[in-house]
Amino acid sequence: xxxxxxxxxxxxxxxxxxxxxxxxxxxxxxxxxxxxxxxxxxxxxxxxxxxxxxxxxxxxxxxxxxxxxxxxxxxxxxxxxxxxxxxxxxxxxxxxxxxxxxx
Amino acid sequence: xxxxxxxxxxxxxxxxxxxxxxxxxxxxxxxxxxxxxxxxxxxxxxxxxxxxxxxxxxxxxxxxxxxxxxxxxxxxxxxxxxxxxxxxxxxxxxxxxxxxxxxxxxxxxxxxxxxxxxxxxxxxxxxxxxxxxxxxxxxxxxxxxxxxxxxxxxxxxxxxxxxxxxxxxxxxxxxxxxxxxxxxxxxxxxxxxxxxxxxxxxxxxxxxxxxxxx
Numbered sequence: 001x002x003x004x005x006x007x008x009x010x011x012x013x014x015x016x017x018x019x020x021x022x023x024x025x026x027x028x029x030x031x032x033x034x035x036x037x038x039x040x041x042x043x044x045x046x047x048x049x050x051x052x053x054x055x056x057x058x059x060x061x062x063x064x065x066x067x068x069x070x071x072x073x074x075x076x077x078x079x080x081x082x083x084x085x086x087x088x089x090x091x092x093x094x095x096x097x098x099x100x101x102x103x
Numbered sequence: 104x105x106x107x108x109x110x111x112x113x114x115x116x117x118x119x120x121x122x123x124x125x126x127x128x129x130x131x132x133x134x135x136x137x138x139x140x141x142x143x144x145x146x147x148x149x150x151x152x153x154x155x156x157x158x159x160x161x162x163x164x165x166x167x168x169x170x171x172x173x174x175x176x177x178x179x180x181x182x183x184x185x186x187x188x189x190x191x192x193x194x195x196x197x198x199x200x201x202x203x204x205x206x207x208x209x210x211x212x213x214x215x216x217x218x219x220x221x222x223x224x225x226x227x228x229x230x231x232x233x234x235x236x237x238x239x240x241x242x243x244x245x246x247x248x249x250x251x252x253x254x255x256x257x258x259x260x261x262x263x264x265x266x267x268x269x270x271x272x273x274x275x276x277x278x279x280x281x282x283x284x285x286x287x288x289x290x291x292x293x294x295x296x297x298x299x300x301x302x303x304x305x306x307x308x309x310x311x312x313x314x315x316x317x
Contacts, residue, residue: 005115008223010152013119015215017126017145023208024130027201030190032181036129036142039173043149046161054156055226059263062256065161066264069168070275074282076173080180081286087184096196 010051018044029094031083035076042072114155121148133189139177146170160257 021040028034046065053061087093121144128141146169153162181187195201252258264272 005111005155006223007226008219009115010156011219011226012216013122013152015212015219017122018215019208019212020123020126020130022211023204024126026204026207028130030135030186032135032177032186033129033138036138036177039142039169040126040129040145043145043169046165047149047152050153050156050158050161052226054158059259060267062158062161062260063263063268065158066164066260067268067271067275069161069164071278073168073173074278076176077282077286078289080176081289084180084184084290087186091184092186 007051007055011048014044014047014051017041017047029096031086031093031095031098034095035079035083039072039076042068111155114151118148118151118155121145121151131192133192134187135181135190136178136187139174139181142177143170143174146174157256160260 018041021037021044024037024040025034028037046068049061049065049068053059053065086098090097125141125144125146125148128144129138132138132141146165150162150165150170153159153165
Protein backbone atom coordinates (compact mmCIF):
# COMPACT_ATOMS: atom_id res chain seq x y z
CA UNK A 1 0.00 0.00 0.00
CA UNK A 2 1.47 3.28 -1.06
CA UNK A 3 -0.87 6.05 -0.14
CA UNK A 4 -2.05 5.64 3.40
CA UNK A 5 -4.79 8.16 2.77
CA UNK A 6 -7.90 6.22 1.91
CA UNK A 7 -8.74 6.34 -1.79
CA UNK A 8 -12.33 7.23 -1.00
CA UNK A 9 -11.12 10.61 0.19
CA UNK A 10 -9.47 11.25 -3.13
CA UNK A 11 -12.62 10.13 -4.92
CA UNK A 12 -14.73 12.46 -2.80
CA UNK A 13 -12.41 15.35 -3.54
CA UNK A 14 -12.58 14.55 -7.24
CA UNK A 15 -16.38 14.43 -7.11
CA UNK A 16 -16.43 17.82 -5.42
CA UNK A 17 -14.06 19.26 -8.00
CA UNK A 18 -16.14 17.85 -10.84
CA UNK A 19 -19.33 19.30 -9.36
CA UNK A 20 -17.76 22.73 -9.02
CA UNK A 21 -16.57 22.55 -12.61
CA UNK A 22 -19.99 21.49 -13.88
CA UNK A 23 -21.67 24.25 -11.90
CA UNK A 24 -19.31 26.84 -13.31
CA UNK A 25 -19.80 25.54 -16.83
CA UNK A 26 -23.54 26.03 -16.49
CA UNK A 27 -23.40 29.38 -14.73
CA UNK A 28 -20.65 31.36 -16.38
CA UNK A 29 -21.25 33.16 -19.65
CA UNK A 30 -17.69 33.95 -20.69
CA UNK A 31 -16.54 31.23 -23.12
CA UNK A 32 -12.99 31.38 -21.76
CA UNK A 33 -14.13 30.76 -18.19
CA UNK A 34 -16.38 27.97 -19.42
CA UNK A 35 -13.31 26.38 -20.95
CA UNK A 36 -11.47 26.65 -17.64
CA UNK A 37 -14.37 24.85 -15.98
CA UNK A 38 -13.98 22.03 -18.47
CA UNK A 39 -10.34 21.83 -17.43
CA UNK A 40 -11.48 21.53 -13.81
CA UNK A 41 -13.69 18.60 -14.71
CA UNK A 42 -10.89 16.91 -16.64
CA UNK A 43 -8.62 17.29 -13.63
CA UNK A 44 -11.24 15.70 -11.41
CA UNK A 45 -11.26 12.70 -13.74
CA UNK A 46 -7.46 12.59 -13.67
CA UNK A 47 -7.46 12.62 -9.89
CA UNK A 48 -9.86 9.68 -9.87
CA UNK A 49 -7.70 7.78 -12.33
CA UNK A 50 -4.56 8.25 -10.28
CA UNK A 51 -6.25 7.44 -6.98
CA UNK A 52 -7.63 4.17 -8.30
CA UNK A 53 -4.41 3.33 -10.13
CA UNK A 54 -2.56 3.69 -6.86
CA UNK A 55 -5.13 1.72 -4.93
CA UNK A 56 -5.37 -1.13 -7.42
CA UNK A 57 -1.68 -1.20 -8.23
CA UNK A 58 -2.33 -0.80 -11.93
CA UNK A 59 -0.17 1.51 -14.00
CA UNK A 60 -2.78 1.63 -16.77
CA UNK A 61 -4.65 4.28 -14.84
CA UNK A 62 -1.67 6.59 -14.97
CA UNK A 63 -1.29 5.93 -18.68
CA UNK A 64 -4.91 6.95 -19.14
CA UNK A 65 -4.15 10.22 -17.35
CA UNK A 66 -1.28 10.75 -19.78
CA UNK A 67 -3.64 10.42 -22.73
CA UNK A 68 -6.19 12.68 -21.07
CA UNK A 69 -3.47 15.31 -20.79
CA UNK A 70 -2.66 15.04 -24.47
CA UNK A 71 -6.29 15.22 -25.54
CA UNK A 72 -6.90 18.13 -23.18
CA UNK A 73 -4.03 20.03 -24.74
CA UNK A 74 -5.38 19.44 -28.24
CA UNK A 75 -8.89 20.33 -27.12
CA UNK A 76 -7.74 23.59 -25.56
CA UNK A 77 -5.85 24.56 -28.72
CA UNK A 78 -8.84 23.97 -30.98
CA UNK A 79 -11.31 25.51 -28.55
CA UNK A 80 -9.27 28.64 -28.05
CA UNK A 81 -8.86 28.92 -31.81
CA UNK A 82 -12.63 28.88 -32.20
CA UNK A 83 -13.04 31.41 -29.38
CA UNK A 84 -10.43 33.70 -30.92
CA UNK A 85 -12.10 33.64 -34.30
CA UNK A 86 -15.51 34.28 -32.72
CA UNK A 87 -14.41 37.06 -30.41
CA UNK A 88 -12.47 38.72 -33.19
CA UNK A 89 -15.71 39.24 -35.09
CA UNK A 90 -17.86 40.03 -32.09
CA UNK A 91 -15.80 41.45 -29.25
CA UNK A 92 -17.24 40.76 -25.85
CA UNK A 93 -19.45 37.95 -27.06
CA UNK A 94 -20.84 35.66 -24.40
CA UNK A 95 -22.17 32.17 -24.81
CA UNK A 96 -25.67 33.61 -25.15
CA UNK A 97 -24.65 35.65 -28.17
CA UNK A 98 -23.62 32.54 -30.07
CA UNK A 99 -27.00 30.88 -30.27
CA UNK A 100 -27.39 31.49 -33.94
CA UNK A 101 -23.83 30.32 -34.70
CA UNK A 102 -23.39 32.78 -37.52
CA UNK A 103 -20.06 34.47 -37.85
CA UNK B 104 -4.41 0.83 5.37
CA UNK B 105 -5.52 3.65 7.59
CA UNK B 106 -2.07 4.11 9.05
CA UNK B 107 -1.62 7.45 7.41
CA UNK B 108 0.91 9.52 9.17
CA UNK B 109 0.14 12.98 10.41
CA UNK B 110 2.17 14.64 7.68
CA UNK B 111 0.23 12.77 5.00
CA UNK B 112 -3.00 14.16 6.34
CA UNK B 113 -1.49 17.62 6.43
CA UNK B 114 -0.40 17.30 2.80
CA UNK B 115 -3.76 15.93 1.77
CA UNK B 116 -5.79 18.68 3.39
CA UNK B 117 -3.47 21.46 2.30
CA UNK B 118 -3.56 20.28 -1.30
CA UNK B 119 -7.32 19.80 -1.11
CA UNK B 120 -7.75 23.36 0.11
CA UNK B 121 -5.62 24.49 -2.84
CA UNK B 122 -7.71 22.46 -5.28
CA UNK B 123 -11.10 23.52 -4.01
CA UNK B 124 -10.13 27.13 -3.36
CA UNK B 125 -8.74 27.46 -6.84
CA UNK B 126 -11.82 25.83 -8.34
CA UNK B 127 -14.16 28.15 -6.51
CA UNK B 128 -11.96 31.04 -7.58
CA UNK B 129 -12.28 30.01 -11.22
CA UNK B 130 -16.05 30.25 -11.15
CA UNK B 131 -16.34 33.18 -8.73
CA UNK B 132 -13.81 35.71 -9.95
CA UNK B 133 -15.20 38.39 -12.22
CA UNK B 134 -12.00 38.93 -14.12
CA UNK B 135 -10.98 36.09 -16.48
CA UNK B 136 -7.31 36.67 -15.61
CA UNK B 137 -8.04 35.97 -11.97
CA UNK B 138 -9.96 32.87 -13.01
CA UNK B 139 -6.91 31.66 -14.89
CA UNK B 140 -4.78 32.18 -11.80
CA UNK B 141 -7.29 30.22 -9.76
CA UNK B 142 -6.97 27.47 -12.33
CA UNK B 143 -3.20 27.48 -11.75
CA UNK B 144 -3.79 27.01 -8.03
CA UNK B 145 -6.09 24.06 -8.70
CA UNK B 146 -3.64 22.44 -11.09
CA UNK B 147 -0.80 22.77 -8.61
CA UNK B 148 -2.96 21.23 -5.92
CA UNK B 149 -3.75 18.29 -8.18
CA UNK B 150 -0.02 17.94 -8.88
CA UNK B 151 0.62 17.78 -5.13
CA UNK B 152 -1.96 15.00 -4.89
CA UNK B 153 -0.18 13.17 -7.69
CA UNK B 154 3.13 13.42 -5.83
CA UNK B 155 1.47 12.18 -2.65
CA UNK B 156 0.36 9.09 -4.57
CA UNK B 157 3.82 8.62 -6.09
CA UNK B 158 2.75 9.45 -9.63
CA UNK B 159 5.83 11.57 -10.03
CA UNK B 160 5.93 11.72 -13.79
CA UNK B 161 2.31 12.81 -14.03
CA UNK B 162 2.89 15.47 -11.40
CA UNK B 163 5.75 16.91 -13.46
CA UNK B 164 3.72 16.74 -16.65
CA UNK B 165 0.76 18.31 -14.88
CA UNK B 166 2.85 21.31 -13.89
CA UNK B 167 4.60 21.64 -17.24
CA UNK B 168 1.71 21.00 -19.60
CA UNK B 169 -1.28 22.24 -17.64
CA UNK B 170 0.04 24.98 -15.40
CA UNK B 171 2.72 25.91 -17.89
CA UNK B 172 1.40 25.57 -21.39
CA UNK B 173 -2.38 25.50 -21.17
CA UNK B 174 -2.84 28.31 -18.65
CA UNK B 175 -0.32 30.45 -20.51
CA UNK B 176 -2.35 29.80 -23.65
CA UNK B 177 -5.47 30.94 -21.79
CA UNK B 178 -3.72 34.07 -20.59
CA UNK B 179 -2.40 34.77 -24.07
CA UNK B 180 -5.90 34.59 -25.52
CA UNK B 181 -7.36 36.71 -22.72
CA UNK B 182 -4.75 39.41 -23.18
CA UNK B 183 -4.78 39.19 -26.97
CA UNK B 184 -8.53 39.63 -27.20
CA UNK B 185 -8.62 42.30 -24.54
CA UNK B 186 -11.32 40.62 -22.50
CA UNK B 187 -9.38 41.07 -19.28
CA UNK B 188 -12.05 43.26 -17.78
CA UNK B 189 -14.17 42.53 -14.80
CA UNK B 190 -17.61 41.32 -15.73
CA UNK B 191 -20.74 41.89 -13.78
CA UNK B 192 -21.78 38.46 -12.58
CA UNK B 193 -25.05 39.74 -11.16
CA UNK B 194 -26.56 40.01 -14.64
CA UNK B 195 -28.40 36.78 -15.23
CA UNK B 196 -30.50 36.51 -18.39
CA UNK B 197 -32.21 33.29 -17.34
CA UNK B 198 -33.14 33.73 -13.69
CA UNK B 199 -33.78 30.10 -12.88
CA UNK B 200 -30.51 28.91 -14.36
CA UNK B 201 -28.35 29.40 -11.29
CA UNK B 202 -30.63 27.58 -8.85
CA UNK B 203 -31.05 24.78 -11.36
CA UNK B 204 -27.29 24.56 -11.86
CA UNK B 205 -26.82 24.48 -8.10
CA UNK B 206 -29.35 21.70 -7.74
CA UNK B 207 -27.63 19.81 -10.55
CA UNK B 208 -24.18 20.22 -8.99
CA UNK B 209 -25.32 19.20 -5.52
CA UNK B 210 -27.27 16.28 -6.95
CA UNK B 211 -24.31 15.16 -9.01
CA UNK B 212 -22.02 15.33 -6.01
CA UNK B 213 -24.54 13.48 -3.89
CA UNK B 214 -24.94 10.71 -6.42
CA UNK B 215 -21.21 10.25 -6.91
CA UNK B 216 -20.68 10.36 -3.15
CA UNK B 217 -23.35 7.69 -2.68
CA UNK B 218 -21.59 5.54 -5.25
CA UNK B 219 -18.27 6.07 -3.48
CA UNK B 220 -19.73 5.18 -0.10
CA UNK B 221 -21.42 2.11 -1.50
CA UNK B 222 -18.29 0.88 -3.22
CA UNK B 223 -15.86 2.09 -0.57
CA UNK B 224 -15.50 -1.29 1.09
CA UNK B 225 -15.14 -2.99 -2.28
CA UNK B 226 -12.39 -0.61 -3.31
CA UNK B 227 -10.55 -1.15 -0.07
CA UNK B 228 -10.83 -4.93 -0.15
CA UNK B 229 -9.48 -5.46 -3.64
CA UNK B 230 -6.19 -7.30 -3.50
CA UNK B 231 -3.43 -4.77 -3.33
CA UNK B 232 -0.98 -7.05 -5.06
CA UNK B 233 -2.63 -8.47 -8.18
CA UNK B 234 -1.08 -11.61 -9.56
CA UNK B 235 0.02 -11.86 -13.16
CA UNK B 236 -2.09 -14.65 -14.68
CA UNK B 237 0.79 -15.95 -16.78
CA UNK B 238 3.90 -15.68 -14.69
CA UNK B 239 2.22 -15.98 -11.27
CA UNK B 240 4.34 -13.13 -10.07
CA UNK B 241 2.89 -10.19 -8.22
CA UNK B 242 2.44 -7.25 -10.51
CA UNK B 243 1.50 -3.81 -9.56
CA UNK B 244 2.68 -0.30 -9.25
CA UNK B 245 6.40 -0.11 -8.75
CA UNK B 246 6.96 2.89 -6.60
CA UNK B 247 10.03 4.59 -5.31
CA UNK B 248 9.14 3.94 -1.69
CA UNK B 249 8.66 0.23 -2.28
CA UNK B 250 11.58 -0.61 -4.53
CA UNK B 251 14.05 2.06 -3.61
CA UNK B 252 14.39 2.86 -7.28
CA UNK B 253 13.67 6.54 -7.65
CA UNK B 254 12.79 6.20 -11.33
CA UNK B 255 10.36 3.33 -10.75
CA UNK B 256 7.25 5.31 -11.63
CA UNK B 257 8.68 6.67 -14.86
CA UNK B 258 10.06 3.28 -15.84
CA UNK B 259 6.84 1.40 -15.31
CA UNK B 260 4.81 4.12 -16.99
CA UNK B 261 7.15 4.15 -19.99
CA UNK B 262 7.08 0.38 -20.24
CA UNK B 263 3.30 0.40 -20.19
CA UNK B 264 3.05 3.28 -22.64
CA UNK B 265 5.48 1.92 -25.20
CA UNK B 266 4.32 -1.67 -25.10
CA UNK B 267 0.62 -1.93 -24.38
CA UNK B 268 -0.46 1.47 -25.61
CA UNK B 269 2.07 2.22 -28.30
CA UNK B 270 -0.55 2.42 -31.04
CA UNK B 271 -2.65 4.90 -29.13
CA UNK B 272 0.52 6.81 -28.35
CA UNK B 273 1.33 7.12 -32.03
CA UNK B 274 -2.24 8.19 -32.75
CA UNK B 275 -1.91 11.07 -30.33
CA UNK B 276 0.75 12.54 -32.61
CA UNK B 277 -1.81 12.52 -35.41
CA UNK B 278 -4.29 14.18 -33.08
CA UNK B 279 -1.85 16.93 -32.17
CA UNK B 280 -0.93 17.58 -35.79
CA UNK B 281 -4.59 17.79 -36.77
CA UNK B 282 -5.30 20.12 -33.85
CA UNK B 283 -2.45 22.44 -34.75
CA UNK B 284 -3.31 22.50 -38.45
CA UNK B 285 -6.97 23.06 -37.71
CA UNK B 286 -6.25 25.91 -35.34
CA UNK B 287 -3.95 27.62 -37.82
CA UNK B 288 -6.62 27.35 -40.49
CA UNK B 289 -9.31 28.50 -38.06
CA UNK B 290 -7.63 31.61 -36.76
CA UNK B 291 -5.81 32.75 -39.86
CA UNK B 292 -7.01 35.98 -41.35
CA UNK B 293 -7.34 35.35 -45.07
CA UNK B 294 -6.68 38.53 -47.01
CA UNK B 295 -8.82 39.06 -50.05
CA UNK B 296 -7.25 37.78 -53.22
CA UNK B 297 -4.55 35.78 -51.50
CA UNK B 298 -4.41 32.09 -52.21
CA UNK B 299 -6.39 32.09 -55.41
CA UNK B 300 -3.33 31.17 -57.44
CA UNK B 301 -2.12 28.64 -54.93
CA UNK B 302 -4.27 25.74 -56.05
CA UNK B 303 -7.69 24.44 -55.34
CA UNK B 304 -7.44 23.82 -51.61
CA UNK B 305 -6.23 27.26 -50.64
CA UNK B 306 -8.74 29.02 -52.82
CA UNK B 307 -11.54 26.82 -51.52
CA UNK B 308 -10.53 27.68 -47.98
CA UNK B 309 -10.40 31.35 -48.89
CA UNK B 310 -13.75 31.39 -50.55
CA UNK B 311 -15.44 29.44 -47.79
CA UNK B 312 -13.83 31.69 -45.24
CA UNK B 313 -14.89 34.88 -46.96
CA UNK B 314 -18.23 33.34 -47.81
CA UNK B 315 -18.97 32.57 -44.19
CA UNK B 316 -17.95 36.05 -43.15
CA UNK B 317 -20.44 38.75 -42.54
